[in-house]
Amino acid sequence: MNEQNAAGDNLYTLIINPGSTSTKIAVYQGESELYRETISHMQEKEMLDKRIQEQKQDRKEAILQSLKSHQIHLSDIGLITARGGLMRPVESGTYEVNDKMISDLSTNKYGEHASNLGAVIGVELSRETNEAPVYITDPVVVDELEDLARFTGIKSMERKSIFHALNQKAAAKKAAAALNKEYEELQLIVIHLGGGISVGAHAFGKVIDVNNGLDGEGPFSPERAGTLPVGDVIKEAYSGNYTESQLKKRYVGNGGLKSYFETSDTAALEKRKDAGDTEIDSVLRAMVYQTAKEAGAMASVLKGRVDALIVTGGIANSSWICRELENYISWIAPVLHYPGEDEIAALFTGAYNTWNTGTKAKKY
Numbered sequence: 001m002n003e004q005n006a007a008g009d010n011l012y013t014l015i016i017n018p019g020s021t022s023t024k025i026a027v028y029q030g031e032s033e034l035y036r037e038t039i040s041h042m043q044e045k046e047m048l049d050k051r052i053q054e055q056k057q058d059r060k061e062a063i064l065q066s067l068k069s070h071q072i073h074l075s076d077i078g079l080i081t082a083r084g085g086l087m088r089p090v091e092s093g094t095y096e097v098n099d100k101m102i103s104d105l106s107t108n109k110y111g112e113h114a115s116n117l118g119a120v121i122g123v124e125l126s127r128e129t130n131e132a133p134v135y136i137t138d139p140v141v142v143d144e145l146e147d148l149a150r151f152t153g154i155k156s157m158e159r160k161s162i163f164h165a166l167n168q169k170a171a172a173k174k175a176a177a178a179l180n181k182e183y184e185e186l187q188l189i190v191i192h193l194g195g196g197i198s199v200g201a202h203a204f205g206k207v208i209d210v211n212n213g214l215d216g217e218g219p220f221s222p223e224r225a226g227t228l229p230v231g232d233v234i235k236e237a238y239s240g241n242y243t244e245s246q247l248k249k250r251y252v253g254n255g256g257l258k259s260y261f262e263t264s265d266t267a268a269l270e271k272r273k274d275a276g277d278t279e280i281d282s283v284l285r286a287m288v289y290q291t292a293k294e295a296g297a298m299a300s301v302l303k304g305r306v307d308a309l310i311v312t313g314g315i316a317n318s319s320w321i322c323r324e325l326e327n328y329i330s331w332i333a334p335v336l337h338y339p340g341e342d343e344i345a346a347l348f349t350g351a352y353n354t355w356n357t358g359t360k361a362k363k364y
């Protein structure tokens with residue numbers, strides 16, 4: 001065992017993963033997970049209604065509270081790894097957090113997203129204690145789009161690759177292992193069903209097309225409106241009823257299920273549907289329908305040569321939704337389910353391997 005490995009056995013790693021409706025955290029000692037916790041914010045309406053950077057203190061305090069309740073001192077933490085947010089497009093991999101990245105994330109230079117807070121909170125916690133190194137892996141801006149996928153139909157506008165890259169890649173690699181193949185050998189469609197929904201076409205290790213739910217592409221989801229009729233959007237934009245940021249929030253944070261039912265809690269809505277609410281039944285079925293349509297589009301992108309479809313994210317815990325979705329898509333290829341997400345493990349592996357092997361992290 002080399003010195004780094006020996007030290008690694010005692011290293012405490014803090015993992016921070018802010019999602020649209022929750023902050024997930026975990027602490028590892030060496031390679032063993034000490035605990036993980038999902039701090040749900042779904043009941044904290046006032047907090048979620050705030051701009052992302054204004055949520056920082058609440059989410060940071062929730063993390064500190066969680067560490068305290070597990071008797072872990074911040075000063076014990078030797079490595080911090082966080083979900084990466086909206087910054088300039090980058091290739092897949094593990095990045096060391098630097099000042100340029102923090103500036104882009106904290107000023108929302110490339111847009112607002114809960115994941116912007118991961119590295120920002122990570123660096124604050126590091127600076128407040130022992131300057132632990134802070135990494136991110138596979139941020140939401142991983143860009144492997146094929147050139148053809150970038151066109152919009154308006155010369156001055158290009159599509160952007162923004163999606164649940166971390167969980168899509170982690171789930172795809174897990175599926176590849178289950179299929180006894182390398183990720184780079186397969187063509188897969190990954191359907192991430194979270195607060196946002198993204199459906200990616202993975203061709204031989206690259207996500208060559210994916211809907212960007214932050215820019216009004218693809219299915220509606222618990223919090224995103226998805227594709228909207230552009231004429232109606234223009235009318236709302238010029239109605240005088242909304243500022244630019246209010247309109248963004250209307251379509252991106254408060255769209256989808258939240259627009260219909262003022263909650264993005266799919267599990268709770270499913271219970272109300274089961275109790276006989278027919279409107280909820282229709283809207284949930286419509287969300288499944290639109291998701292299936294996006295998967296069909298990605299099957300075309302892969303020219304029908306699809307090894308498997310992978311359904312993942314929080315909503316994949318619903319066997320009813322998975323069954324309804326499968327009814328539409330099982331003709332494409334076998335459907336594999338990885339409910340929830342493996343972002344915590346993916347963030348840990350990316351940072352710990354980089355740290356433990358002395359490999360240079362990528363530079364932003």
Ligand SMILES: Nc1ncnc2c1ncn2[C@@H]1O[C@H](COP(=O)(O)OP(=O)(O)OP(=O)(O)O)[C@@H](O)[C@H]1O
Binds near residue numbers: 193
């Ligand atoms: N058993 C379940 N049945 C139905 N829906 C569920 C279940 N468990 C969780 N969900 C739903 O999953 C959604 C949250 O998913 P997830 O935790 O993947 O999202 P997130 O991390 O907050 O956001 P994102 O994935 O977009 O970053 C919520 O709508 C929640 O109600």
Ligand SMILES: CCCC(=O)O
Binds near residue numbers: 020140195213214224
């Ligand atoms: C992860 C970026 C996409 C979304 O949140 O909808």
